[in-house]
Amino acid sequence: MVVKKKKSVRNDASMGVSLDMSMDSMEETRFKKKYQHLIHKLSKKLHFTTIELECLLIIYYKLQKEGEIKQPGVTKTQFRDVLHCGFDMTDDNLMDRIFLAIDKGPSSYVSMETWATTLSLFLRGSLEEKIEFCFSVYDIMGEGILGRDTIFYLLRNSLVSSTGDEDAEESIKDMIEVITKKMDLDRDGKISFNDYRQSVLKQPMLLEAFGQCLPSRNAIHAFMISFTTNPGKL
Template sequence: MGKTKKKHSKYPAIVGGQVLDSSMDSMEETRFRKRNQKLTISLSEKLHFTYSEVECLLLIFYKLQKESKEFKLGVDKTLFRDVLHCSLKMTEDYLMDRIFYTLDKGPSPYMTMETWAASLSLFLKGTLEEKMQYCYKVYDALGEKLLGRETMFHLLRKSLLSLSGEEDAEESAKEMIEVLTKKMDIDRDGKISFNDYRQTILKQPMLLEVFGQCLPTRENIHAFMTTFAQKPGKM
C-alpha cells in the first residue's frame, strides 16, 4: 500500500517575505484551531474580522511564530517589520519603531496573537476614527499629546530626505511646517493638538498621513486580504 499523503494547510506559504512552514498538516491545523477557539471568538467579537478571518490570521501568526528566535514569546519585531515592509509596503524605516511601540507598548520585543490581530484589524479594516488616533500617537514621539515644531520638523525632514538632499530637505520641511501650521493649528497656539489634527482630517482625509506613512495603501490592503479572505470586504 502506498503512503497516505498529508493534507497541508491552505493558507499562504509566504507572508512579509518570509517562507512560512508549509509542512503543517490538517491534524496540526485542527489542533491549533481547537486550542485557540476561545481567543478566536473573543477577537472576532471586538475586531473588524469574521470568525473565519480571525482563524486565518492567527494561523499566519503561528507560522510566523515558528520563524521567531523564541517561539513561546510570539512573533519578534524583525519579522513583524518584514510583514509591514514586504506585504503591506510600509517602507518608512524611521517610523517602524514608532509603529511597533504604538501597537504594542509592552517591554517585550515580541508581539502576541492578540496584538497581531488587533493591528491588522486597524490596518485592513479600521475606521477613520481609529486610524486618526493611531497615526497621531505614531507621530507624537515625545508623548506630549502636542505636535510642536521640532517634532514636525523631524518627521517632515525624514520624509523629504529620500526625495532631495540634506539642505533641500531641511528648507522644504520648514516651508511645509508653516503651511501645515496655518491649515491645522485651529486654536493658533503654535502646536497641533489631537483635536486640531482630528478636525482637519475630518474635513480633509487626504492629510491623515501628512507627517509620514504609517498605514498601508488601499491597493496593498486588498492584496493582503486576498491572502486569507475568500471574499475581501469593502475597504
C-alpha cells in the same frame, strides 16, 4: 527573512475545506481548539469574522514556527518584515514609533492578540481608529500635541527618506507653515489631537501628513485576498 505570500490560507471552512492546505489537518484542529476562546474574544471587538481570525492566527502561527529555535511568538523583527515587505511600510524612521504605538511592552515578541488587533486596524480600521493611531505615532514627546520641533523632525525624516535631499530645511520650514496654517485650528502654534482629528475628518488626505504609518491601498488589497474572499471596498 523574506516574507512569503500565504497563498494557501483560504476562507472556505464553511464548505468543509481546510483553512490552510499546507497544514496537517490534525495540527490545524489542535490549533483551532487551543485558541478558540481567544478567537471568540477577538471576533467581538475586531473587524474580522471568526473564520478570518482563524486564518490570520494560522499565518501568525506559521511565522512563529519559521524561527530557527522554538520561540514563544512572532518576533518584532519578523513583524517588521511583514510590515515592510507585505504592507509597503518602508519608512524606517517611523518604524520604531509605529511599534511603540502598536505595543508598548518590553517584550521582543508580538502577541497573537496584538497581531490580530494591528491587522484589524490596518486592513479594516475606521477613520477614527486610524486618526488615533497615526497621532500616537507622530506624538513623539507623548504630550498630546505636535509642536514645531516635532513637526520639523517628522517632515525632515520623511523628506530625506523619500528624496535623499539632506539640504531640505528651507523646504521643510515652508511645509511647516502651510501645514500649521491648515491644521492648527485654534491658532496656538501647535497641533493638538483635536486640531489633527478635526482637520483629518474634513480632509482625510491629511491623515498621514507627517509620514507613512499605514499600509498602501494596493498592499491592503493584496494581503486581504490572501486570507478572505470578502476583501471589501478600499
